[in-house]
Amino acid sequence: MVSTLLVAAVVGIALGAFLQKGRFCFVNAFRDFFAYKDSRVTKGVLAATLLTMVFWGIAYQFGYYQGFWTPRWGLTGLVGGFIFGVGMTYAGGCASGTLYRAGEGYLQFWLTLLFMGVGYAGFTVAFPTLESTYFDALTFGEGVSLFAYSSLPAGLLALLVSGAALLVYATLTGRSSVGAALGERADAAEFRPAALAAPAVGLRQFADGTRAYFAGLARAWRNPIESSKQPWDPRTAALGITAAAVLWFTQVSIVGVTGPEARWTGYLLSQVGVDAGSFEYWGSVLFQGQGVGVTVDMVMIAFVIVGAFLAALWSGDFSVRVPKRRRLPNAVFGGLAMGAGSRLAPGCNIGNIYSGIAELSVHSFIAAVGIVAGVYVMTHWIYREVGCAI
Amino acid sequence: MPSIDDVTDAPDELSDDRADELLEEADLVQDMMGEVCPYPQVEAKKGLQQLESGDLLVQETDHVPCTENVPKAVGDDAEAKVWRSGDATYRIYLRKQ
Numbered sequence: 507m508v509s510t511l512l513v514a515a516v517v518g519i520a521l522g523a524f525l526q527k528g529r530f531c532f533v534n535a536f537r538d539f540f541a542y543k544d545s546r547v548t549k550g551v552l553a554a555t556l557l558t559m560v561f562w563g564i565a566y567q568f569g570y571y572q573g574f575w576t577p578r579w580g581l582t583g584l585v586g587g588f589i590f591g592v593g594m595t596y597a598g599g600c601a602s603g604t605l606y607r608a609g610e611g612y613l614q615f616w617l618t619l620l621f622m623g624v625g626y627a628g629f630t631v632a633f634p635t636l637e638s639t640y641f642d643a644l645t646f647g648e649g650v651s652l653f654a655y656s657s658l659p660a661g662l663l664a665l666l667v668s669g670a671a672l673l674v675y676a677t678l679t680g681r682s683s684v685g686a687a688l689g690e691r692a693d694a695a696e697f698r699p700a701a702l703a704a705p706a707v708g709l710r711q712f713a714d715g716t717r718a719y720f721a722g723l724a725r726a727w728r729n730p731i732e733s734s735k736q737p738w739d740p741r742t743a744a745l746g747i748t749a750a751a752v753l754w755f756t757q758v759s760i761v762g763v764t765g766p767e768a769r770w771t772g773y774l775l776s777q778v779g780v781d782a783g784s785f786e787y788w789g790s791v792l793f794q795g796q797g798v799g800v801t802v803d804m805v806m807i808a809f810v811i812v813g814a815f816l817a818a819l820w821s822g823d824f825s826v827r828v829p830k831r832r833r834l835p836n837a838v839f840g841g842l843a844m845g846a847g848s849r850l851a852p853g854c855n856i857g858n859i860y861s862g863i864a865e866l867s868v869h870s871f872i873a874a875v876g877i878v879a880g881v882y883v884m885t886h887w888i889y890r891e892v893g894c895a896i
Numbered sequence: 897m898p899s900i901d902d903v904t905d906a907p908d909e910l911s912d913d914r915a916d917e918l919l920e921e922a923d924l925v926q927d928m929m930g931e932v933c934p935y936p937q938v939e940a941k942k943g944l945q946q947l948e949s950g951d952l953l954v955q956e957t958d959h960v961p962c963t964e965n966v967p968k969a970v971g972d973d974a975e976a977k978v979w980r981s982g983d984a985t986y987r988i989y990l991r992k993q
Contacts, residue, residue: 529960529961529964531933531961533933534961534965537933537934538934538937538965538968538969541934541937541969542968542969542971544965544968598932598933598934598935599932607932611984612932614930614932737906737960737964818984822982822983822984823960823984824984825958825983825984825985827929827930827958827959828930829930829931830929830930830931833930833931833932833935885934888934888935888938889934889938891938891942892941892942892945
């Protein structure tokens with residue numbers, strides 16, 4: 507037990523520090539891509555997810571893992587994910603972003619956390635009704651990971667999926683630069699061979715970009731202390747998050763945020779006299795009938811806040827930040843939508859986009875579509891006066 | 897001096913003196929303390945819409961990601977510089993093109 511708590515502390519602090527230093531924000535990753543085609547953080551999120559997929563696939567193939575999280579799949583992922591995506595964009599931070607910004611000293615995100623808790627509690631009260639009217643109606647099949655379903659070795663499957671994703675990415679970036687080089691006068695006959703060359707051009711750009719990144723990393727190592735205080739490339743955060751997630755996967759489980767937070771809500775309410783265990787959702791679902799107490803994943807996500815606090819303090823970025831009054835609705839309604847949406851899906855951006863896609867869970871692909879659709883709609887609403895690029 | 901900023905694509909930094917000088921000639925100062933993304937981005941774009949070419953917009957913020965995201969969001973509409981106080985407050989200087 508002591509060693510598991512130590513793993514929880516190490517993984518939580520590492521995740522918090524890398525999230526904070528890399529400004530690894532899922533809202534930013536999708537919102538800024540939709541709003542003005544800024545894809546730096548999007549690339550970091552994709553890199554972290556694909557790298558984790560490869561390492562988790564290999565760990566699963568050789569039996570070094572503790573378990574998958576594969577909820578039953580259906581339209582719940584789409585509906586709940588959409589509500590969660592709208593909520594996280596309005597709140598200005600996803601489930602992981604809210605945690606590390608709470609650690610950086612944003613009182614607004616402590617308020618968001620509080621209202622996420624209200625969302626979890628409200629969901630728990632409504633759960634018996636929702637189970638028959640919502641979950642049963644919208645769920646179509648048993649949850650499954652393609653790692654377990656496919657006859658291919660999991661490591662190979664993960665490499666194939668990542669390779670395919672890289673090829674799509676290379677084709678898209680290659681095509682846009684080939685198109686730009688040809689200019690607008692290029693007619694269709696000229697463009698066809700160029701379009702075939704796009705994946706090769708894109709892969710070369712990817713190789714050059716990766717080489718430039720590692721050269722920059724090597725330069726940064728010459729002044730390790732000074733560099734460590736600077737903000738980091740999201741790809742650096744992706745590497746660190748992957749390492750922490752692999753450790754967690756082999757020792758405990760997949761990385762999740764809102765599940766443990768919903769447990770925290772039940773636990774804290776039980777501390778002030780609420781019989782949380784008597785509610786079906788807390789008692790038999792989240793705590794699985796083992797009594798309302800502190801579980802190791804709850805400890806881990808608490809340490810994410812600690813890790814972000816330490817990283818922010820080290821960089822000179824920590825301060826207690828008081829929100830403007832006009833931002834309080836963002837924390838209240840964004841938090842409520844994130845709390846309720848993550849339960850209705852179930853799962854947040856970390857459980858579904860990061861961990862869920864990395865473990866090739868069918869439910870998470872649907873939920874990820876719902877979350878990104880929610881970000882898209884909310885980004886257009888927030889940017890309604892100045893316009894979105896996509 | 898080599899820095900990880902080479903790969904993070906941050907705008908140029910201003911010295912303390914230059915930052916104070918420029919603040920006095922600013923045409924519009926936006927108080928973004930306590931605000932998080934994307935509102936500073938939206939306000940910067942709105943602010944620049946009101947200004948003339950060559951005018952200076954300054955945002956005061958305590959949200960680190962804004963120092964990169966706001967310059968990115970305004971793109972070619974403005975030339976961006978950043979001042980870091982060293983104690984978690986920042987100013988973003990946007991000169992409308």
